[in-house]
Amino acid sequence: MRLTDEAARALAARAVSMTAADEAEAYVTSNDAALTRFAGNRIHQNVAEEDTTVSVRAVIGQRTGVAGTNRLDDAALLACCEAAVAAARVAPADDGFPGLPEPAVVEYADRVCPATRAFDAEARARAAASIIEQSSSRGLSAAGTVGRSDYTVAIANSRGVDAAMGVTSLKATVLSSGTDGGNGWASWLGCDASAFAPAALGDEAATIAERSANPGSLDAGVYAVVLAPEAVSDLLDFLGYLGFGAQAVDEKSSFIAGHIGEKLLSERITLTENALGTETVGLTFDFEGSPKRRVPLVEAGVVRGPVTDSYWAAKLGVPNTGHALPAPNPYGPLPLNLELAAGDTRVDEMIAGVKRGLYVTRFHYVNVEDPVRVVLTGMTRDGTFMIEDGRLTKPVKNVRFTQSVVDALNDVEAVGDRRALIGPEEGGANLTPALLIAKWAVTGQTR
Amino acid sequence: MKRLVSVALDAAALAGASYADARVTLTSEERISVRTGRVEAVERSESLGIGVRVIANGAWGFASTSTLTDDAIAVCARQAVAIARASAITAAAPVRLAPVGVFNDTWRGPCEVDPFTVPLEEKLALLVAADEGLRTQDVVTVTNASLGFVRVDKVFGSSEGSMIEQSYTESSAGIVAYALGDGEVLPRSYPNSHGGQAVQGGWEAILALDLVGNAPRVAEEAAALVSAMPCPSTQTTVIIDGSQIALQVHESIGHPTELDRVLGDEAAFAGTSFVKLEDLDTLAYGSKHVSVVSDATVRGSLGSFGYDDEGVPAQRDYIIREGLFTGFQSSRESAPAVGRTSNGCARADGWNRIPLVRMTTLSLEPGAWSFDDLIADTDEGIYLETNNSWSIDDRRLNFQFACEIGWEIKGGKLGRMIKNPNYTGITPKFWGSCDAVCSADHWRVWGIPNCGNGEPMQVAHVAHGGTPARFRDVQVGVGR
Numbered sequence: 001m002r003l004t005d006e007a008a009r010a011l012a013a014r015a016v017s018m019t020a021a022d023e024a025e026a027y028v029t030s031n032d033a034a035l036t037r038f039a040g041n042r043i044h045q046n047v048a049e050e051d052t053t054v055s056v057r058a059v060i061g062q063r064t065g066v067a068g069t070n071r072l073d074d075a076a077l078l079a080c081c082e083a084a085v086a087a088a089r090v091a092p093a094d095d096g097f098p099g100l101p102e103p104a105v106v107e108y109a110d111r112v113c114p115a116t117r118a119f120d121a122e123a124r125a126r127a128a129a130s131i132i133e134q135s136s137s138r139g140l141s142a143a144g145t146v147g148r149s150d151y152t153v154a155i156a157n158s159r160g161v162d163a164a165m166g167v168t169s170l171k172a173t174v175l176s177s178g179t180d181g182g183n184g185w186a187s188w189l190g191c192d193a194s195a196f197a198p199a200a201l202g203d204e205a206a207t208i209a210e211r212s213a214n215p216g217s218l219d220a221g222v223y224a225v226v227l228a229p230e231a232v233s234d235l236l237d238f239l240g241y242l243g244f245g246a247q248a249v250d251e252k253s254s255f256i257a258g259h260i261g262e263k264l265l266s267e268r269i270t271l272t273e274n275a276l277g278t279e280t281v282g283l284t285f286d287f288e289g290s291p292k293r294r295v296p297l298v299e300a301g302v303v304r305g306p307v308t309d310s311y312w313a314a315k316l317g318v319p320n321t322g323h324a325l326p327a328p329n330p331y332g333p334l335p336l337n338l339e340l341a342a343g344d345t346r347v348d349e350m351i352a353g354v355k356r357g358l359y360v361t362r363f364h365y366v367n368v369e370d371p372v373r374v375v376l377t378g379m380t381r382d383g384t385f386m387i388e389d390g391r392l393t394k395p396v397k398n399v400r401f402t403q404s405v406v407d408a409l410n411d412v413e414a415v416g417d418r419r420a421l422i423g424p425e426e427g428g429a430n431l432t433p434a435l436l437i438a439k440w441a442v443t444g445q446t447r
Numbered sequence: 448m449k450r451l452v453s454v455a456l457d458a459a460a461l462a463g464a465s466y467a468d469a470r471v472t473l474t475s476e477e478r479i480s481v482r483t484g485r486v487e488a489v490e491r492s493e494s495l496g497i498g499v500r501v502i503a504n505g506a507w508g509f510a511s512t513s514t515l516t517d518d519a520i521a522v523c524a525r526q527a528v529a530i531a532r533a534s535a536i537t538a539a540a541p542v543r544l545a546p547v548g549v550f551n552d553t554w555r556g557p558c559e560v561d562p563f564t565v566p567l568e569e570k571l572a573l574l575v576a577a578d579e580g581l582r583t584q585d586v587v588t589v590t591n592a593s594l595g596f597v598r599v600d601k602v603f604g605s606s607e608g609s610m611i612e613q614s615y616t617e618s619s620a621g622i623v624a625y626a627l628g629d630g631e632v633l634p635r636s637y638p639n640s641h642g643g644q645a646v647q648g649g650w651e652a653i654l655a656l657d658l659v660g661n662a663p664r665v666a667e668e669a670a671a672l673v674s675a676m677p678c679p680s681t682q683t684t685v686i687i688d689g690s691q692i693a694l695q696v697h698e699s700i701g702h703p704t705e706l707d708r709v710l711g712d713e714a715a716f717a718g719t720s721f722v723k724l725e726d727l728d729t730l731a732y733g734s735k736h737v738s739v740v741s742d743a744t745v746r747g748s749l750g751s752f753g754y755d756d757e758g759v760p761a762q763r764d765y766i767i768r769e770g771l772f773t774g775f776q777s778s779r780e781s782a783p784a785v786g787r788t789s790n791g792c793a794r795a796d797g798w799n800r801i802p803l804v805r806m807t808t809l810s811l812e813p814g815a816w817s818f819d820d821l822i823a824d825t826d827e828g829i830y831l832e833t834n835n836s837w838s839i840d841d842r843r844l845n846f847q848f849a850c851e852i853g854w855e856i857k858g859g860k861l862g863r864m865i866k867n868p869n870y871t872g873i874t875p876k877f878w879g880s881c882d883a884v885c886s887a888d889h890w891r892v893w894g895i896p897n898c899g900n901g902e903p904m905q906v907a908h909v910a911h912g913g914t915p916a917r918f919r920d921v922q923v924g925v926g927r
Binding site for chain 2: 001040042047048050052053067068071084092096120121122124125129144145147251364377378400402441
């Protein structure tokens with residue numbers, strides 16, 4: 001059973017008190033999650049999980065060690081604390097370690113919704129049935145998920161950090177497929193399950209699937225491209241991961257290293273890390289219990305940032321923005337709630353402005369070829385269309401791209417007027433509009 | 448553990464399950480990492496819990512909990528049955544499972560020296576020395592040396608009467624040097640990228656890698672990449688090293704022949720497959736030089752076990768024989784779709800996940816060539832080593848891989864070093880272009896501990912035997 005905020009907070013405090021070290025930090029996460037999967041117009045997997053874990057970071061001088069367990073009896077918890085201390089005793093000292101962070105005021109958001117917490121197996125099954133009906137009634141096949149997440153995180157440390165917060169969210173996805181090569185995709189993510197309209201989601205995917213039937217071929221080349229929010233979100237994930245963390249900047253693998261304050265992207269691009277936004281999901285403090293700050297990353301094309309945690313803030317001599325991941329963390333601090341500012345162009349207006357190009361619903365299996373210029377390769381899927389003379393004309397088979405995101409975001413010609421929340425239900429999500437990009441490198445096509 | 452499994456099975460039966468299985472799993476892990484002279488991680492963790500999977504009203508339900516009292520387990524089992532009944536709201540035909548024998552058995556993986564008993568100081572000393580060995584070139588600005596250990600103890604029981612106890616230890620290690628060029632970062636790894644090599648075994652497997660002895664060479668190669676020639680954009684012959692062959696097998700043979708994927712179960716997330724049910728015993732997957740076998744009995748491999756997570760015994764089964772597609776990787780639920788029994792590929796990532804069809808040790812069988820003879824037999828082409836990036840479409844046809852390093856082949860000899868080489872292709876055409884595979888002398892099993900699939904995400908530990916192989920008319924230098 002998921003712990004309440006108070007119980008999680010008490011467990012974290014108990015672990016800190018049991019840790020015989022110079023300093024100690026405990027991170028508790030208590031989770032009650034359920035996911036209903038469907039494929040071939042029937043539910044084929046339906047799972048639920050309850051778990052509570054404690055992770056302890058012990059500090060001796062400038063040596064640190066971490067241990068974790070999900071066994072919560074006194075003996076197991078003590079053994080976990082002792083394992084963290086034992087690791088800290090033998091770890092070489094890190095001269096750059098500044099100590100655990102001091103407490104700071106966290107701006108909490110109310111992200112627990114009773115309707116989501118009550119979205120049980122039968123409610124998920126009925127939602128899945130509504131989604132499926134939109135495909136099955138048109139001779140299509142639906143696959144996807146209806147998942148509920150309900151978790152509490154508490155962080156405490158020996159300097160007085162004491163943060164706890166619960167989050168609920170519902171996420172649904174649907175892929176609608178026809179026998180003639182047509183595929184369509186739609187997704188929904190939000191804190192409040194009562195705002196979820198499964199039939200409308202199923203209709204959106206089925207409509208794209210019908211329209212994308214019998215896709216044709218496309219030659220490799222450079223095209224104008226309209227990217228739907230789901231596709232843009234993939235690019236933002238990699239841009240945040242590779243470009244806007246303090247560790248990447250310090251190690252000079254980020255495109256902003258040595259260029260902060262310079263205009264590297266289109267003036268149409270304004271990107272903010274904002275876990276405090278009213279439309280997003282996730283925590284408003286990081287995994288050290290420090291408050292997450294709103295951080296401008298790109299302002300009208302001028303790059304700012306990066307995000308930091310206590311370690312990298314001290315090392316770089318800049319403020320802690322509150323973006324630590326759970327210790328030990330090989331990636332450094334990362335932005336998890338990216339917001340791309342909306343523009344004033346409707347998607348149909350973007351399409352109307354393209355002589356010959358592509359419309360992409362979403363990407364698949366994107367990976368990094370060059371971290372510095374954020375060169376990614378990946379495929380399109382579930383609704384790729386030609387744009388000819390300002391109109392969506394015919395569907396095309398999925399195409400491969402090999403493209404620098406930095407270059408692409410310098411070639412933005414229009415930004416959509418509506419944003420969608422895209423991402424995993426836990427940890428954060430991106431709030432993003434569609435984009436019209438002048439040059440996008442298509443480097444291959446599937447059969 | 449066995450008693451807890453029995454509590455779950457009894458409760459599921461009382462609640463009305465027509466079939467039930469339960470797994471109690473304890474996973475213990477240790478991870479140590481040194482990055483550019485700084486200790487990045489010294490971490491130990493453990494996770495213990497039970498998962499109960501049932502069929503009720505002809506549909507699946509699964510619930511899991513880390514609270515291991517009898518009452519909590521009974522609640523968990525009843526929740527699984529309630530979930531199954533909810534699943535039946537949309538269920539079509541009732542779930543049908545391929546038959547399997549009843550087993551009461553114990554299986555243990557190999558481990559000579561338990562890595563959890565090796566002092567942390569000794570492990571840290573090894574990593575610090577390896578990391579120092581990497582930091583011997585001016586242009587190498589970031590380095591990493593890491594160790595990882597996993598021990599799994601689990602008990603599986605089913606309402607059909609099986610009760611199986613298994614335990615195994617995994618050890619992994621790797622080093623990587625990042626050279627900073629003009630606006631580019633160039634990695635060079637040993638013995639493989641993405642965390643190194645991973646095996647079932649103990650501390651002896653780590654010592655055999657000689658991380659410290661290899662570190663200076665790795666650093667030198669990273670530094671040399673800075674001034675290496677870029678990959679030409681052309682269609683040419685490629686010879687691919689065994690570790691990259693392992694990933695090539697994984698992505699373009701392993702995933703497309705998972706039977707649950709072929710049946711559409713993973714369509715919305717990982718995708719489907721270009722391979723169809725009717726392709727069995729008819730599809731020309733590759734050339735006559737290509738034979739691929741799924742084998743969960745390879746001792747010391749990350750993909751080995753005594754029984755899968757449905758209680759099906761480990762097996763060796765051809766997926767491709769001399770180019771012809773001859774078998775899917777399957778589970779008890781999927782195998783009846785092709786009129787076969789399960790070949791034991793249902794694996795779960797821990798107590799809180801259901802088993803899915805996953806790879807075991809899926810290997811390209813060795814041919815007859817020596818590596819030197821293969822290079823000498825190649826007039827012009829590129830030799831590629833060590834994966835750097837991977838991507839493939841949702842039907843597993845169009846792939847693109849980047850490697851850390853390459854060398855020109857001219858007149859039967861290795862020539863200039865190439866940085867950032869990549870190549871692309873279409874799966875059956877690519878495997879059809881394979882005209883030579885190196886011998887067992889060059890064959891090695893590579894562990895891949897990061898195979899993601901399923902929702903909620905599951906990370907499987909799988910492995911692939913690979914040896915260098917040659918492919919004709921391959922597009923290289925994409926986007927270069």
